[in-house]
Amino acid sequence: MEPKIKSKRWNSELENSISEEWKKSWPYGFDEKSKKPVYSIDTPPPYVNTPVHIGQATTYVLMDMFARFRRMTGSNVLFPLGLDRNGLPIEMAAEKKSGKKLTEMPRKEAITLCHKILEESSLASVDSFRKLGISFNSWKKGKGIGELYETDSPDYRSLTQETFIDMLKKGLIYEDARVNNFCPGCQTTLADAEVNYENRAGFFYNVRFRVKETGEDIIIATTRPELLCTIGMVIFNPSDKKYRHLEGKTAVAPLFEKEIPIKSHPSAEMDKGTGIMMVCSFGDLADIRFFREEKLEPVVAINKDGTMNKHAGFLEGLTVSDARKKMAEELEKSDLIVEKIPTSEHRTPICERSKDAIEFIDMPEFYVKQVEFKADMKKHAKKMKFFAPKSRQIMLDWIDSVSIDWPISRRRFYATEVPLWYCRKCEQKIVPPKGGYYQPWKEEPPKGSDGLKGGKCEKCGSSDFRGEERVFDTWFDSSISPLYILKYHKEPKGFFEKNSPCSLRPQGKEIIRTWLYYTVLKDWLLTGKVIFDDVWINYHILDEKGKKMSKSLGNVIDPQKVLKMFGAEPFRLWAAIEGNLEKTDFRCSFERIQGAGKTLTKLWNVSRFISMFPQPKSRPGKLTPLDEWIISEVDGIVNDAKKSYERYDFHNPVARIKNFIWETFASHYMELVKQRAYNEEGKFAKEEAESARYALHHVLDRLMRVLAPVLPFLTHSVYGDLRRKDVHAEAFPEPDEKLLKKKCDFSAEDLMTANSAIWKAKKDKGLSLREGINSAKLPKKLKSIEKDMKATHGIKELKYGSKLAIKI
RNA sequence: GGGCGAUUAACUCAGCGGCUAGAGUGCUUCCCUUACAAGGAAGAAGUCGGCGGUUCAAAUCCGUCAUCGCCUACCA
Numbered sequence: 001m002e003p004k005i006k007s008k009r010w011n012s013e014l015e016n017s018i019s020e021e022w023k024k025s026w027p028y029g030f031d032e033k034s035k036k037p038v039y040s041i042d043t044p045p046p047y048v049n050t051p052v053h054i055g056q057a058t059t060y061v062l063m064d065m066f067a068r069f070r071r072m073t074g075s076n077v078l079f080p081l082g083l084d085r086n087g088l089p090i091e092m093a094a095e096k097k098s099g100k101k102l103t104e105m106p107r108k109e110a111i112t113l114c115h116k117i118l119e120e121s122s123l124a125s126v127d128s129f130r131k132l133g134i135s136f137n138s139w140k141k142g143k144g145i146g147e148l149y150e151t152d153s154p155d156y157r158s159l160t161q162e163t164f165i166d167m168l169k170k171g172l173i174y175e176d177a178r179v180n181n182f183c184p185g186c187q188t189t190l191a192d193a194e195v196n197y198e199n200r201a202g203f204f205y206n207v208r209f210r211v212k213e214t215g216e217d218i219i220i221a222t223t224r225p226e227l228l229c230t231i232g233m234v235i236f237n238p239s240d241k242k243y244r245h246l247e248g249k250t251a252v253a254p255l256f257e258k259e260i261p262i263k264s265h266p267s268a269e270m271d272k273g274t275g276i277m278m279v280c281s282f283g284d285l286a287d288i289r290f291f292r293e294e295k296l297e298p299v300v301a302i303n304k305d306g307t308m309n310k311h312a313g314f315l316e317g318l319t320v321s322d323a324r325k326k327m328a329e330e331l332e333k334s335d336l337i338v339e340k341i342p343t344s345e346h347r348t349p350i351c352e353r354s355k356d357a358i359e360f361i362d363m364p365e366f367y368v369k370q371v372e373f374k375a376d377m378k379k380h381a382k383k384m385k386f387f388a389p390k391s392r393q394i395m396l397d398w399i400d401s402v403s404i405d406w407p408i409s410r411r412r413f414y415a416t417e418v419p420l421w422y423c424r425k426c427e428q429k430i431v432p433p434k435g436g437y438y439q440p441w442k443e444e445p446p447k448g449s450d451g452l453k454g455g456k457c458e459k460c461g462s463s464d465f466r467g468e469e470r471v472f473d474t475w476f477d478s479s480i481s482p483l484y485i486l487k488y489h490k491e492p493k494g495f496f497e498k499n500s501p502c503s504l505r506p507q508g509k510e511i512i513r514t515w516l517y518y519t520v521l522k523d524w525l526l527t528g529k530v531i532f533d534d535v536w537i538n539y540h541i542l543d544e545k546g547k548k549m550s551k552s553l554g555n556v557i558d559p560q561k562v563l564k565m566f567g568a569e570p571f572r573l574w575a576a577i578e579g580n581l582e583k584t585d586f587r588c589s590f591e592r593i594q595g596a597g598k599t600l601t602k603l604w605n606v607s608r609f610i611s612m613f614p615q616p617k618s619r620p621g622k623l624t625p626l627d628e629w630i631i632s633e634v635d636g637i638v639n640d641a642k643k644s645y646e647r648y649d650f651h652n653p654v655a656r657i658k659n660f661i662w663e664t665f666a667s668h669y670m671e672l673v674k675q676r677a678y679n680e681e682g683k684f685a686k687e688e689a690e691s692a693r694y695a696l697h698h699v700l701d702r703l704m705r706v707l708a709p710v711l712p713f714l715t716h717s718v719y720g721d722l723r724r725k726d727v728h729a730e731a732f733p734e735p736d737e738k739l740l741k742k743k744c745d746f747s748a749e750d751l752m753t754a755n756s757a758i759w760k761a762k763k764d765k766g767l768s769l770r771e772g773i774n775s776a777k778l779p780k781k782l783k784s785i786e787k788d789m790k791a792t793h794g795i796k797e798l799k800y801g802s803k804l805a806i807k808i
Numbered sequence: 809g810g811g812c813g814a815u816u817a818a819c820u821c822a823g824c825g826g827c828u829a830g831a832g833u834g835c836u837u838c839c840c841u842u843a844c845a846a847g848g849a850a851g852a853a854g855u856c857g858g859c860g861g862u863u864c865a866a867a868u869c870c871g872u873c874a875u876c877g878c879c880u881a882c883c884a
Contacts, residue, residue, distance in 0.1 A: 001842095008844070197880095204884080221884050273884040286882025347883080393812070394879070401880065509878085539878095546877095577832085579821060584813075585877085587820070595833060598846055609843030655822070659831070670843080678842095756850085763838075763850060770841055 001678070004611035004721055010597075010604040012567025015713045019131065027728065028071075028135040030078055030146030038499045039075035041067060042482045042532070043136075044507050044515070045082030045151060049093045049117055051124035054588055055541030055549050057132060057559040058575045062538070062650065063506045064134040065576065068709035069645045071135075072732040078146055078499075080485050081129065081136040085118055085152040086415045087474030088186060088353045093117045094414075103187045107413055107441060107469075114414040118152075128559040132568045133712045135728075145487060145495065151477050152414075158437040159489045160477045161419040163526055164408075165434050167368065172525050173408070177364040179281075179288050179298070180407055181349070184306025184320075185356035188411040189365050191473060192285075192404070193514045194352045202346040205328060206274065206339040209234070212250040212259060218243075219338050221273030223346050225331060226323035227280035229256050229312050232296040235265035236276040243276050253278075254336045256313065282360035284349065285403070302359050320359065366418065366470075367405040370521055374399055380520050380530045387648045388582040391509060391537035398513040406518070408476045415471035421445040423457040424464040430457075435489075440467030479518035482531050501529055506536040536648050540585045549588075557588060565590065569711050570597035576654040576710050599658050600714060603707075606666055607700060607718045613677055615697040615722070620690045624676075625784040627695035629744045629751075630669045634660070634699045635735035638706045642732060645709070654710055657703070664748050665699060668755055675791040683791060705733050746781040754778055754804060758793050761806040772796060777805040 043063060046052050052060070067079040091102055094113040102110040129136065137146030143155050150156065167173045181190040205225050209218045220234065234251040236243035246262045253260065260278075267290065268277050281298030282288050291298050301311040308315040308323045314330070315323040331337045349358040370377075377399045386392040409418055419438040421430035430451040432438050438446070445452060445465055456463045480488075482502040487495045507515055516535065523531035542548055543555040550556070562571050574596040579586030623631070637660055641653035677696060679689040700722070708715040708727045719727035758776065762769055772794030780800040782789060790798055 003843070005843090009846075223884070267882065269883080275884095277884045279882095279884090283884085284882065289882075347881090390812075397811070397880065513879090577821095584821095589820075589833095592820070592833070594846085598832095601844065601846055605844035605847090607843085612843080652822080655831075666843085667848085674843095759849060766838090768839080768841070769849070 001612040003608045005604070005608040005718070008605070008608075010569065010600045010714055012563075012569070014717055015131070015133070015567050015569065018713050018716055019133075026138070027726065028077075028079070028137055030080075030137040031076060032145055034076040036074055036076040038078055038503075039067075039070040040078040040482075040486060040499060040502045040504070042485060042502050042505045043079065043081060044511075045084040045149075045478070045481065046125055047084045047089050048121040048123075048125070049090055051122060052128060052559065053549055054557040054559050054562060057128060057562075057571075058541050058581070058588075059506065059508070059538045060129060060134055061132055061572050061575045062581065062648075064132075064712075065572075065645075065650050065709040066504065066506070066536070066648060067135055068712060068728065069732065071728065072705070072708065072730065073642075074731070077137075078485065079135060079137050080146045080149065081126070081139070082149045082151065082481060082485075083126075084474075084478070085150050086477050088412065090114050090117055091412060091414050092353060102413060110413045124558075124560065128563065131563050132559065133572070135712070143490075145485075149484065151474075152416075154437040156477070156484060157416045158435065159480060159484055160416040160472060161432075161436075161438060162434040162489060163480055163483075163522065164419060164472070164476070165431060166526060167522075168431065170525075172369050173366055174369070175364055175366050177362050179300075179360050179362040180365065180404075181285075181358045182304060182361040182363065183351035183354060183356050184304070184359055185354040186351060186412065187304065189363055189407050189409065190351060190358070191407050191475070192402075193475070193517070194473075195349050195358055196352050197347050198350050198355075200346055200348040200357075202343055202348075203328070204273070204339075204341040204343055205331070205337055206341070207254060207331060208336045208338055209254060209278075210252045211246060211262070212252050214245075214249065218246070218251065218276055219274045220276055220278050222278060223343070224280065224283045224324065225327040226308065226312070226315060226320060227283055227301065228253055228278075228327065229258070229315075230281045230299040230301045231256075231258060231260055231278050232281055232291055232298065233260055233265075233279045233294065234262045234276060235268040235279060236262070237268045237270045238264040238266060240264075240268075240270045240275055246276075251278075255330060255334065284360070288360060289403075300362060302361060304361055304363070306356075306359060320357070363411075365407045366409040367407050368476075368522070368525075370402060370406050371404065373521065373525075374402060376524070377517075377521060380524060383530050384520075384532050385534045387534060387536045391512070391535070391582075394509060394512045394537075395517060398517055406473075406521075408473045409470040410473055411469075412471055415474060416477055417441065418468045418470045418472060420468040421449070421465045422468070423451070423460060423462050424466050425462040426457060426460040428457050428459040430465060441469050443467065475514050475518045476522075478515055479522040480526075482519065483523055483526070488527070500527070501531050501533050503532075504534045504536060505532045506538065509537050509539055512537065534648075536582070538581045539583070541581075542585050542587045544587060544589050546587055562590075562593060566593050566597060569600055569714050570594065572710055572712075573597075573599060573654070573658075576650045577658060578651075580649075580651045582648065599661065600711070602666065603661055603703070603711075603714065604718075606661060606670070606703075607722070609670065610696045610700045611722055613693045613696060616690050616694045620687055620694055622687060623691045623695065624688055624788075625745065626669070626672060626788050627691045628739055628742065629746070630665070630673075630695055631698055631736060632739045632742065632744065633664060633748060634702045635733075635740050638702050638733050639735045639740070641706050650710065654707075657706060661703065663752070668748075668752055669699075670696075671755070672751075672785070672788045672792050676788060684787070688787075702733050705730055745784050746779075750779060750781055751785075754782055754789070755793075757804055758795075758806055770794070773806065775799065777801045779804060 067077050071077050094117045095102055098113050138148055141148045181195050183190055202223050204221050206219050206221050209220055231253050247264055249262045250259050251262050279287055279290050281291055299311050301308055303309050306319055308318050310316050381395045417439050419432050421440050428451050430445045430449045432446050433448045451458050486500050570593050574593045644653040673692045676684045676688055677692040704715045704719045704727050715727045775797040776795050777799045783800055
């Protein structure tokens, strides 16, 4: 008998030919006319200027498994690909490439440089996605449902602006000048979510102050001596006896001779530093809060370029870090520093993008209200189903730590423009109508804007307008991705109404506080809905040594390299089996991806073996007990896999399926059924052979379908060769309930133990596995498969007892 | 400082109240048996981080300590 499948192993060239086939007619487009329920996946748009690395590729592969599985269970899957092209990362790349600061050139020029970066940005990521077999709805850019979208397209940006106009009118957005995180390098205000902390080396300076009334010295520790000129108060803990006599007295700041009140305050801890501290405006966010609560007048001594201003006296013009050094020197000269203790533990807030130290500067910015919605947000976080459930806590913790509203305006260039104009004469605000894409820095306000009357300022009649120059935080854009893909702006009462909330948000744990949090907040404020049903949070793929992949460490693995070395299928199988990305990080190892390839070879050859036998047209009237057993085994596994897949767990079921293929099926069932399936010597009845062939094909069929989401190429190839159908268009298999409930006489373990004992006995005697044995005693439960046991092992006399015994 | 997670075979990981604790890789011995030598068969290998406790029963639950990660915070 000749197998229908010719080659002896799976190879990645077969992937290429299937890719070519799919290129000609892409089978995964979104069908708007379909009556099936929509299952929507809000995929994370990767940045285009750097290609995705293997860790990200792993997450998209897993998302693809979710999508493919849902298609097989009767959903119309919305699985669009988006590309992120807005914001600081693009501007940073442009600055690096040109060697110039964008903030120091005309805006048009800066934008031209960004466009250049975007044009040159390779589409390596998109190519990787294609080769990995990811079934996004479309690879074509467009505005249609499911088409590839870009976050800087006029269509996307107009939705971003529309949401701003809406929220502004609803009073959910306001403008205010308050002290906030400011990055001197990027020259813009930042939200808390964009600030990271790093331990940086520095010093504790123990500085000598004088008490005006008593003339005594007090020693105050600080890491920011350059802020001495902004000191607002000196405080000590109310229960600290050492300083109690100073209550209400006046401290004199050294060098500046500034007089400030000394008070007791619970936020001063007795065992920190010297137990008495100075509060300056502003070393950190806590200082801001303190000044606000104590109604102190802050002195802002730092300019927005990160240099000291006139309030800093002799430090004026110096950068913050130079000023710190200079101040320390001056204090030392005057013998005002008692001690200087080096520390590597000084926690410094830094800009997530540029890594510059954050300063606190007041600027007028737009804010989205969020503090007053903390309780609502916690309710929403509890409503969404998190996979894994423990990931919910990350979001709850973050909500707890929110203390100020969300500043959304940025003083940068390549991002969505804040769509506003102002009358130059009377500062009347001009708000354009929803639906357009506006660039106020280079356009006049459009007709129909609020605040205009006949093209003139409604209030003063002037026609001289100033366009807003600020842009939005990129998260203000990103947080509407589910609205965009569900066509909120095009069909709020149609497609959106019908198909929201979005079924699934898959994303990394590190952007829970940004992407997930902001999306849930903003989309709820706009639509009144909790925008996601399910949230799948992935952990990270680490490098071979267990280190996080990052460009700076130089340990980034390109998926193209993996594709070239092994192809998509071993990588996909590895991604499913290696670890549980919902719960923990795991490592990327080429050795282990290659190892996954062995299972492909096994599965391929199992298929090849089965392909030798014709598939019976219908189910034989009677199946042998062995065949009934294997069918109930595979059906049970498929049934459990379905339940796990629904919970986004591919790891456990696929590992189990892999084990089933190698052990239960290939090593034991196939060995036992071979002779009967061949039936070349006519030892078995025709019906018995038919039963074997039916069971073999049944198992193959189930394996192909249950693995189709994981191994789209291999299953497509095998199923296509043997069934002439596309496995991806098949339904996910339902078990044979009758067989599943029927109890077999024996278990898989009984069978394996018996086989192993016989093989071991032969081996111990130095016999080949093909040689026969005279007698064997097997457990009674195996009696129903006597014929198969005899034929497989060549047993002449078979007896039964409670114990297993082999005689040769 | 607070929180979360991890610690299981040489390595990478499953298992998370109940039969002698599993898998892959690696290792040892034998075998080209007509699906597969990128294979097959057999095998060695673990006081499940330490210490206490709950239970008839503990990798599994509780407490505590240690080490390593991550998140979070007003450590002057």
